Amino acid sequence: IFLECVTQDSSRSPTPLLLAGLFVTLAALVACAWYMTMQIAGLRALQSDLVDRSRRDSLQLLRIQNDLHSLAITMRDVLDIRQGQALTSWSAEFQRLRLDLEDGFRLEAQMAPAQRTPEQKEYLHTSVTRFWAAIDHAFDLAVDGKEGPAREQVRQSLQQQAALNAAVARLLVENNDSEKQATIRIGRS
Numbered sequence: 251i252f253l254e255c256v257t258q259d260s261s262r263s264p265t266p267l268l269l270a271g272l273f274v275t276l277a278a279l280v281a282c283a284w285y286m287t288m289q290i291a292g293l294r295a296l297q298s299d300l301v302d303r304s305r306r307d308s309l310q311l312l313r314i315q316n317d318l319h320s321l322a323i324t325m326r327d328v329l330d331i332r333q334g335q336a337l338t339s340w341s342a343e344f345q346r347l348r349l350d351l352e353d354g355f356r357l358e359a360q361m362a363p364a365q366r367t368p369e370q371k372e373y374l375h376t377s378v379t380r381f382w383a384a385i386d387h388a389f390d391l392a393v394d395g396k397e398g399p400a401r402e403q404v405r406q407s408l409q410q411q412a413a414l415n416a417a418v419a420r421l422l423v424e425n426n427d428s429e430k431q432a433t434i435r436i437g438r439s
Contacts, residue, residue, distance in 0.1 A: 297432055303361055304429040310358035312423045318415045325411065328404050337392035337400045337433045344385060351378070363428060367420070374417055381410045 324347065328340050355378060362371070388403035 300363075301429055301432045303433065304363055304425050307358060307361040307363060308422060308425045308429070310354055310361060311418055313424065314351060314354040314358060315415065315418050315422065317347055317352045317354060318411060318418065320417070321347050322408065322411055325404055325408055329401055331401075337397060337404070338389065341389055343387070348382060348385075363425065366424075367400070367426065370417075370421070374414075374421075377410065378419060381407060381414055384410060 321344075324340065324343050328335075328337060354375070359371070384403060384407040388407065389399045391397075391400035391403060
């Protein structure tokens with residue numbers, strides 16, 4: 251039976267069917283190559299966006315760290331009795347730093363990397379809230395004329411400020427590490 255089929259179809263050439271199969275195969279390969287190229291380009295763009303986001307977050311953390319250092323210097327000046335200024339005269343400086351820190355923390359929270367844990371976010375938020383509550387209490391004492399206890403409250407708040415600064419520094423190190431790893435991954439792609 252096989253020999254009969256071969257002898258009957260020998261008048262027709264298989265070339266057109268083979269060429270059609272070749273073109274379909276080539277079209278499928280070109281489509282796959284194009285799709286893979288687009289996917290890789292999208293992945294690289296996503297990785298670059300993640301690195302840029304991490305860099306912007308690091309800039310906000312540096313801004314926060316700078317404000318925290320300014321705050322520490324201001325607190326040191328408040329505690330310097332030789333200056334002879336009442337604690338209440340520093341309220342405008344504290345308010346300016348508070349607004350800038352709140353803005354920095356707000357922007358940083360929007361850009362925070364996804365790997366940041368809820369515990370880290372909560373610790374940062376709680377630390378900031380406690381710090382400003384202690385500073386507000388110090389100013390309340392100063393307004394009531396209790397300058398000594400108010401300055402002692404500021405002195406105790408320096409420890410909270412240092413802990414807050416350390417937390418921000420840890421987040422900055424984590425950002426730098428993740429940015430470095432992402433850059434290495436992008437380079438390998």
